[in-house]
Amino acid sequence: MDVERQRIQDDLRGAVAGDVLCDEITSQLYASDASIYQMRPLGVVRPRSAADVATCVRYAKENHLTLHARGAGSGVAGEALGRGLILDFSSYMRRWQPFDEGARVRVQPGVTLAALNRELRRSRRMYGPDPATRSVTTMGGVMAVDASGSHFLRYGSARDTVLSMQVVTSEGEIVELNQHTPHDAGTPGRLAQGVRRVLDRNAAALEQLAMSGRQLRGGFRVDDCVDGDRIDFPKLLTGSEGTLALITEATLRTEPIPGHRGVALLFFHRLDAAARGAFAAVRHGVVACDLMDRRLLEIAREIEPLYEELIPREAEAMILVELQGDSLPELRDRMAALVDDLRDQSGLAFAAVTTVQQQERDMYWRLCRRVIPRVYRLKGHSRALPFVEDLLVPPATLPDVLTEIQAALQAEQTTAFLFAHAGHGQLHVRPFLDISGPEDQQRVRSLSQRISEVAWRHGGTLSGEHASGLSRSWLLPRQYGELWRAMPEIKRLFDPHNRLNPGKITGASLQQPHENLRPVEAQIELVSETAGERQPASNPAAEPDVVVPLEQKRLPVLQVWPAEESIDRATRQCNGCGRCRTTAPEQRQCPMFRVLPIEEASPRAKANLLRGVLTGELPSTDLASERGKEIADLCFNCHQCRLECPASVDIPKLVNEIKGQYVATNGLPLSDMLFCRLDTLARGMSRLPWLSNQLIRNRLSRWLLERMFGLSAARRLPPVANRTLLRYAARRKLTRPVRQSGPKVVYFMDYFTNYHDTSIGRAFIEVLLQNRIGVYVPPRQVYSGMSHIAAGDLKTARKLALQNVRLLADAVRQGHTIVATEPSAALCLRREYLNLVDDDDARLVAENSYEACRYLWDMHGRNELTLDFRPVSAAVAYHQPCHVRAIDDGQPGPLLMDLIPGLSVKPIQAGCSGMAGLWGLQKKNYRNSLRIGWPVISAMRSARVQIAASECTACRMQIEHGVDRPVVHPIKLLAYAYGRMPEVGELIL
DSSP: OOHHHHHHHHHHHTTOSSEEEOSHHHHHHTSBOSSSBBOOOSEEEEOSSHHHHHHHHHHHHHHTOOEEEESSSOOSSOTTOOSSEEEETTTTOOOEEEEGGGTEEEEOTTOBHHHHHHHHGGGTEEOOOOOTTTTTOBHHHHHHTTOOOTTHHHHOOGGGTEEEEEEEOTTSOEEEESEEOTTSSHHHHHHHHHHHHHHHHTHHHHHHHHHHTOOOOSSOOTTSOEETTEEEHHHHHTTSTTSSOEEEEEEEEOEEOOSEEEEEEEEESSHHHHHHHHHHHGGGTOSEEEEEEHHHHHHHHHHOHHHHHHSOTTOSEEEEEEEEESOHHHHHHHHHHHHIIIIIISOOEEEEEEEOOHHHHHHHHHHHHHHHHHGGGSOSSOEEOOSSOOEEOOGGGHHHHHHHHHHHHHHTTOOEEEEEEGGGTEEEEEEEEOTTSHHHHHHHHHHHHHHHHHHHHTTOEEOSSSOOHHHHGGGHHHHHGGGGGHHHHHHHHHOTTOOBSTTSSOOSSOOOTTSSBOOOSOOSEEEEOGGGOOEESSOTTSOTTOOOOTTSSEEEEOSOOOGGGOHHHHHHHOOOOOGGGOOOTTOOOOHHHHHSOSGGGSHHHHHHHHHHHHTTSSOGGGGGSHHHHHHHTTOOOOOHHHHHOTTOOOHHHHHHHHHHHHHHHHOOOHHHHHHHTHHHHHHHHTTSHHHHHHHHHOHHHHHHHHHHHOBOTTSOOOOOOSSOHHHHHHHTTOSSOOOSSSOEEEEEOOHHHHHTOHHHHHHHHHHHHHTTOEEEOOTTOOOOOHHHHHHTOHHHHHHHHHHHHHHHHHHHHTTOEEEESSHHHHHIIIIIHHHHOOSHHHHHHHHTEEEHHHHHHHHHHTTOSOOOOOOOOEEEEEEOOHHHHHHOSSOHHHHHHHTSTTEEEEEEOOOOOSOTTTGGGBHHHHHHHHHHHHHHHHHHHHSOOSEEEOSOHHHHHHHHHHSSSOEEOHHHHHHHHTTSOTTHHHHHO
16 A cells, blocks of 8 residues: 555544445446456545544545545446545445335445335335336436436426435534525525526526426536526536535435336337337326337347347337326226237337236346346456447437437447337437457447437437446536536536546546456466466466565466466456346345445445456455455355346356465465365364364364364254264175166265265165165265365365365266265355366366266156155245355245155245355354355244255255244155155154
8 A cells, every 4th residue: 555545544544433445446347337447546444324424524635635425336438437535335324214104215335225215115115216227226326317217207307306415514513405595594595596596697598408408417407497496406416426515414305116017018020110119008007118129129138038028039129118097997998998008009029928926927027127238247358338328319219319329329330229218209229349459449429429329310319318428528517508617617617626426527637438447357377277288378477486475566377267268358248237236135246245234345346446457447466465364254256146147257166266365375364264174174074073073062172273273162053973984884785886787876975965964865865776876985985175165275176176076087987977965065066166167077077977866856847756755734934055056046946746646845945054165163253154044044034834854965954043943955855745754753753
């Protein structure tokens, strides 16, 4: 950290209650957002109160620093980026309070829009504007950019909802602003006087704008902030992008939840016909009308089989419309009339589907809301970039505008996808470009110019829904014409020293759209170390046998990164959209961010850290620093971000690389060394199990383990089995390959099943034998190594993987199928080993490995599973582990249990258990482990069942820790129903 950053950090840490972080790594994490830009700030402050914000403003004024407000960092115009201090409101300022039975609500800027609506739903209320990123975007961001969304026709934009604001001015004063006259006392009156003078000086330009009927978005909305002699400051400040004042609280108007909603999808042979259809649909009173072009429809078909069946192949465009009503019959009639008009009477649409059912309606809306982020899954260097995508044109002109935009794209020899809130003329255009190349960087500017001119020719405007930010502010002077003179005057009135988010909307020198682009190409040499060899990964001239210090511009890559999925391409694939910051209950990513809502805990932070090193923004030594380890340790390898990331970025693999770099340089910490050697420890303990179990239960020994190795004394450790599963298998002569014909399984054991709960392995063996399947338990197999992978000890993990891969590959060639009862072991076989071992054996093992419940359910699908179960009169609550989700998109566990007569299975959909393998056993993680798993524990406590079930050992330990109820592996219930493990009945009864 340089001297200036250190001084700022020391000064502010003594003055504010929130966090102050000015180190290079944190600055890199905040240098980008969901836009295509990057600007490294001096540091980051996460304020806890308006007083903290005021202190920062006064400090910035005294030290000539700039301030940049930030929420989720989900903006696509770079409006939250800057060279000064970032104020991140999303971590702590997240409180809200309803009034008038929810009709009004007071919010702080860090409140997430989706979280607010989840709470308002209890009062049958909602916040109307619905931007596409509402699952993560904060209310401060909603107001800063005047966000709207698909339902603009019904609810308008944010400025239509804000009743009053508490702000911190550029002088550091905390002021409540609503409607004020020039005669009011204090700062509100002074500002009202100033605004009035600006309006009077620009009266002619304002009158000309009113006569033209043109609606301007972007910039400062001086055209409709006057109500008689009163200045409506909330309307003026909403959409100002944090350039006039910093919002610390706001009172908002909410809306009642509609009684009934109906959705229709209409399909068209031509894009211009869809635009005309959208204009016609508005006459029917639709509250939303979204248009998608052919490219987005093709991507939608690839997402889900449901969309493949739903969307006709001949469709060149589609519009989704929604109607609302109090009466269901009346709503159905209106929808029928709309379809009749657009399909049967005018012939614009050739097909249509309608629904009023919530499940189908949500599925149709997902079609519009989830497709655009999925565009980033497309292979290749070109990406759909958001730099000119925010246009607002009169809806009647949309067909001509679309035609001219397509001509502009052709002139620039590029393609784009088109999405529109067509009912009110809001258009999103994202050209496919590769910003690593100089030609496409120039196209960013020329396309911005061409497409903006199309909008202006038709009476349109820029920044209709998103911010002007770094991408569009340079075009605003031309858009506003004579009225532009009012913008810098307003800026000087509120922020005379240009401290608040300079370079946005106004400025002496506004950046061009192709400046400050986010670097994406690796600038350091990447050298592969997999399979014990050094091979050049990015520079063919590198010497494979030269060991280069980490401090130099060369990075030894520790995992297998194929050319088509190189490490630099993986980091580039993260577009920074911020959807990994969601706290939606129906999603699981990211369990850690849900309890620690800081940027470092988000999955995208890991991609940004590694990309910063690869592009030369950070020295490679930062990956081996303590700060780098702190950030990497905020991921416990649950793989949920990989599943739910719109771009499918493999964050767990990136995190493993970061952790591996630290361990390769510094070695394993003592506590991690213990957890990675549990197999060796258990092997010794299993020789004297009675003594070992006494020590496990002894308070003094537990205290010593906590003090010396960080093993939480609050955790109840599993006892050591009297006889290992491997010894049991040897006695039953199962330790030799099966020579018989027919199906045969090689059982890959995990550490816990071998040394602690051997009944899981015995139950699985009994189930296989019941189904006449040969069983082979290799005596030379070693534990999976997942603990080493999670700790970053990739060298040891590779040795274990190689030993298991060679052994298991031979078994596969002899006709065996590999099955594991522990999900983390199955995940290692199917995925993690491929990151460590680059050969045909590893791929053979991955292709032939299954988790036990999936293997048995597939047998049932082939009518090969014996169904002679005896009835089990019990109710079971089932929790699906994260690692099962990571390797299986179904739910084979509860489906198998449903086959047992009399057994009632209740799935618990409450997210991650929070145990995360051995992570939750550590004292330093104990509190967060319980916070993450509390929804699961609460749901299990309230479930009226006799027993709980889960495939994962760690999940079962967490549930047993918080719930007074036995928890078993589903395989045990199957074995009991087969009559082969009667002792399981004691748990049920």
